[in-house]
Amino acid sequence: xxxxxxxxxxxxxxxxxxxxxxxxxxxxxxxxxxxxxxxxxxxxxxxxxxxxxxxxxxxxxxxxxxxxxxxxxxxxxxxxxxxxxxxxxxxxxxxxxxxxxxxxxxxxxxxxxxxxxxxxxxxxxxxxxxxxxxxxxxxxxxxxxxxxxxxxxxxxxxxxxxxxxxxxxxxxxxxxxxxxxxxxxxxxxxxxxxxxxxxxxxxxxxxxxxxxxxxxxxxxxxxxxxxxxxxxxxxxxxxxxxxxxxxxxxxxxxxxxxxxxxxxxxxxxxxxxxxxxxxxxxxxxxxxxxxxxxxxxxxxxxxxxxxxxxxxxxxxxxxxxxxxxxxxxxxxxxxxxxxxxxxxxxxxxxxxxxxxxxxxxxxxxxxxxxxxxxxxxxxxxxxxxxxxxxxxxxxxxxxxxxxxxxxxxxxxxxxxxxxxxxxxxxxxxxxxxxxxxxxxxxxxxxxxxxxxxxxxxxxxxxxxxxxxxxxxxxxxxxxxxxxxxxxxxxxxxxxxxxxxxxxxxxxxxxxxxxxxxxxxxxxxxxxxxxxxxxxxxxxxxxxxxxxxxxxxxxxxxxxxxxxxxxxxxxxxxxxxxxxxxxxxxxxxxxxxxxxxxxxxxxxxxxxxxxxxxxxxxxxxxxxxxxxxxxxxxxxxxxxxxxxxxxxxx
Amino acid sequence: xxxxxxxxxxxxxxxxxxxxxxxxxxxxxxxxxxxxxxxxxxxxxxxxxxxxxxxxxxxxxxxxxxxxxxxxxxxxxxxxxx
Numbered sequence: 001x002x003x004x005x006x007x008x009x010x011x012x013x014x015x016x017x018x019x020x021x022x023x024x025x026x027x028x029x030x031x032x033x034x035x036x037x038x039x040x041x042x043x044x045x046x047x048x049x050x051x052x053x054x055x056x057x058x059x060x061x062x063x064x065x066x067x068x069x070x071x072x073x074x075x076x077x078x079x080x081x082x083x084x085x086x087x088x089x090x091x092x093x094x095x096x097x098x099x100x101x102x103x104x105x106x107x108x109x110x111x112x113x114x115x116x117x118x119x120x121x122x123x124x125x126x127x128x129x130x131x132x133x134x135x136x137x138x139x140x141x142x143x144x145x146x147x148x149x150x151x152x153x154x155x156x157x158x159x160x161x162x163x164x165x166x167x168x169x170x171x172x173x174x175x176x177x178x179x180x181x182x183x184x185x186x187x188x189x190x191x192x193x194x195x196x197x198x199x200x201x202x203x204x205x206x207x208x209x210x211x212x213x214x215x216x217x218x219x220x221x222x223x224x225x226x227x228x229x230x231x232x233x234x235x236x237x238x239x240x241x242x243x244x245x246x247x248x249x250x251x252x253x254x255x256x257x258x259x260x261x262x263x264x265x266x267x268x269x270x271x272x273x274x275x276x277x278x279x280x281x282x283x284x285x286x287x288x289x290x291x292x293x294x295x296x297x298x299x300x301x302x303x304x305x306x307x308x309x310x311x312x313x314x315x316x317x318x319x320x321x322x323x324x325x326x327x328x329x330x331x332x333x334x335x336x337x338x339x340x341x342x343x344x345x346x347x348x349x350x351x352x353x354x355x356x357x358x359x360x361x362x363x364x365x366x367x368x369x370x371x372x373x374x375x376x377x378x379x380x381x382x383x384x385x386x387x388x389x390x391x392x393x394x395x396x397x398x399x400x401x402x403x404x405x406x407x408x409x410x411x412x413x414x415x416x417x418x419x420x421x422x423x424x425x426x427x428x429x430x431x432x433x434x435x436x437x438x439x440x441x442x443x444x445x446x447x448x449x450x451x452x453x454x455x456x457x458x459x460x461x462x463x464x465x466x467x468x469x470x471x472x473x474x475x476x477x478x479x480x481x482x483x484x485x486x487x488x489x490x491x492x493x494x495x496x497x498x499x500x501x502x503x504x505x506x507x508x509x510x511x512x513x514x515x516x517x518x519x520x521x522x523x524x525x526x527x528x529x530x531x532x533x534x535x536x537x538x539x540x541x542x543x544x545x546x547x548x549x550x551x552x553x554x555x556x557x558x559x560x561x562x563x564x565x566x567x568x569x570x571x572x573x574x575x576x577x578x579x580x581x582x583x584x585x586x587x588x589x590x591x592x593x594x595x596x597x598x599x600x601x602x603x604x605x606x607x608x609x610x611x612x613x614x615x616x617x618x619x620x621x622x623x624x625x626x627x628x629x630x631x632x633x634x635x636x637x638x639x640x641x642x643x644x645x646x647x648x649x
Numbered sequence: 650x651x652x653x654x655x656x657x658x659x660x661x662x663x664x665x666x667x668x669x670x671x672x673x674x675x676x677x678x679x680x681x682x683x684x685x686x687x688x689x690x691x692x693x694x695x696x697x698x699x700x701x702x703x704x705x706x707x708x709x710x711x712x713x714x715x716x717x718x719x720x721x722x723x724x725x726x727x728x729x730x731x
Binding site: 004039040041042044045048075077078081241242244245246248252253 | 658661662665666668689692693696697699700701705708711
């Protein structure tokens with residue numbers, strides 16, 4: 001601990017800031033005092049300092065003021081100052097009233113009770129085992145469990161009745177605390193672990209059932225205090241002396257941890273989780289500096305210290321799977337980053353597709369985050385920024401105070417994951433399927449927005465890739481690959497018609513028909529046959545029956561080149577009009593605007609004949625699509641640039 | 650050491666807990682003279698003092714430690730050097 005002089009100095013600063021009604025400084029020093037000392041007298045000191053600036057906090061920090069009623073069967077009074085202090089550090093000002101011992105049923109259900117008169121915004125229900133399931137220790141003593149399940153079910157039923165009846169008469173949000181698994185029992189560690197109805201198993205089952213119950217109630221969160229106790233150490237969680245003497249449920253040394261956990265749990269009732277994590281790359285997502293160490297020199301993968309970064313990547317991927325969007329915000333060269341993700345793919349837990357957007361440039365990071373917020377139509381208070389550079393972190397804190405900033409510990413990379421987990425940003429008591437599917441939805445949005453806003457940079461980047469498209473008849477390339485693409489491609493597939501090989505051959509051999517595949521390579525390698533288009537000619541119109549592209553290569557202009565190629569061939573065959581068709585599926589939203597993006601207009605007339613299809617048309621004599629200038633084309637005539645072709649030439 | 654003067658560390662803890670100014674914390678201040686000093690504040694004060702000096706009181710003695718000087722004497726008995 002720091003010296004008493006330092007502690008007095010911080011206290012002096014708190015007093016001084018509070019007397020100026022400077023909420024930000026008071027809270028900042030309060031946090032410092034709690035983090036460096038955090039003794040009961042410090043909590044008391046902070047709580048009274050904070051109480052004196054309640055209005056200033058509301059005005060200056062937007063602190064949420066809540067009336068909280070504590071329903072309890074244990075002694076909580078010595079913890080109230082900690083609870084109030086921890087709440088302020090999470091930007092809540094709690095007006096706390098504590099109910100009587102053991103009178104919780106009356107308090108919760110009687111319309112004349114002290115609780116009802118207090119009219120709380122939130123109620124903390126803190127009952128201990130004796131109150132909730134007092135017979136359990138006895139019933140579990142033999143570990144084989146006659147009556148244990150019944151007792152658990154009865155307890156859950158009693159709590160259900162209590163909470164449901166409370167809910168029907170009061171709209172206050174509820175935090176319901178579970179039980180702590182007792183550390184020592186007569187069965188001992190071996191019996192507790194092995195016997196089916198040990199008290200440990202019974203309490204865990206009861207907690208699980210109580211959590212399930214809380215899920216069924218509106219505005220109710222389950223506070224798993226056992227999880228906190230286990231993390232800290234159950235043996236030290238309770239001070240038996242004080243529990244027996246004063247019915248104090250937790251030891252004084254964990255008041256702060258307990259209060260912090262309780263505040264964190266009830267916050268889920270009031271705050272939506274943040275939605276986007278922006279990560280830096282160098283010394284954050286991987287070790288080292290890409291621009292200096294090169295793609296082979298950066299640290300990532302299964303060996304230490306690369307695995308510290310791999311752990312972080314895995315953590316991000318897990319966040320992503322429940323709907324937290326990931327974005328790259330890095331000062332780097334785009335092409336280098338692409339190269340690193342490609343060359344080190346086997347050592348990385350994430351690929352570029354896992355990110356909703358990337359801001360890789362030499363611009364200010366705060367600008368990049370602001371752009372992201374706009375592109376994704378999300379508030380800055382939905383963002384978390386992770387970076388190892390203290391200067392970047394400070395700049396973002398200063399420019400965008402709404403953004404939560406985590407400074408990656410560059411000397412101790414193994415700590416980053418736990419630093420993130422300690423923060424409540426992403427806490428959520430509910431996850432829906434919509435959340436889990438969020439990435440694709442936002443990705444499409446971000447891509448379109450970025451396309452519109454930074455076409456210049458994008459062209460430069462794409463030009464740097466040196467993309468070459470080779471168009472071939474589907475009959476010249478392996479036909480099976482064309483059929484496989486038709487069968488497998490979902491995202492960038494405009495009609496999702498699963499044609500057979502014979503049908504592809506028909507398109508190819510019909511007069512004016514086209515069956516074209518596109519093979520792509522760039523300076524990093526050959527991607528193979530990745531796209532296909534099928535078209536037929538009727539009168540002066542060329543109808544595009546199918547057009548698809550493997551999702552690996554979307555967004556590089558290859559789809560445009562393919563369309564331009566079809567347009568060219570159609571003109572050559574004497575067509576004047578190009579007709580496109582789109583059939584929406586669950587998965588092909590990324591290409592929904594493909595034709596309108598390329599200057600086509602809706603053709604309502606055709607749609608009457610084919611419900612489910614949206615038709616577009618383009619007058620080829622006025623404006624034929626052109627291939628992006630960054631793509632080098634190698635057409636049908638030259639076939640492939642194979643070694644043999646070079647020799648024969 | 651005489652109880653005439655309350656050690657500053659003890660004085661500050663009690664001032665925080667009882668929400669009075671440090672000057673008001675005299676050796677004579679007790680549960681019967683301080684308005685604020687009820688049984689919950691007492692428990693709070695005990696916990697705060699234990700945490701501060703790294704000691705543990707015998708729960709049976711706790712209800713008797715009802716004044717500043719009694720607390721101070723008990724701490725001195727436990728070897729706390731102010």
